[in-house]
Amino acid sequence: MLxxxxxxVRRSKIEVRRSKIEVRRSKIEVRRSKIEVRRSKIEVWRGRIEVRRVTLILKRKLKALLLDKYGLIALLNS
Known part of the structure; x- marks a missing residue:
């Protein structure tokens, strides 16, 4: 776990525990489903996701992107 x-991050799963996230000049990698975020901004407001200037690389199929009312994002493998 990282x-x-x-x-x-644990076993190709990303959990975000706050309702607003900003990622700038960052790189996030998950080994089985690789995600790279570079020079980008990810914002979550009231159950809405905005991605600006993002490079997203998925090496395996992601089955679902779940966003609940608490702002929890989970990327799940198929």
Whole structure:
């Protein structure tokens, strides 16, 4: 398990525990489903996701992107 700020990465799963996230000049990698974020901004407001100037690379199929009312994002493998 890797923890970095509000991110918790374990077995190709990313959990975000706050409702507003900003990622700038960062790189997030998950081994089975590789995600790269570079020079970008990810914002979550009231159950809405905005991605600006983002490079997203998925090496395996992601089955679902779940966003609940608490702002929890989970990227799940198929």
């Amino acid at each position: 923890r970095c700020g509000v991110f918790e």
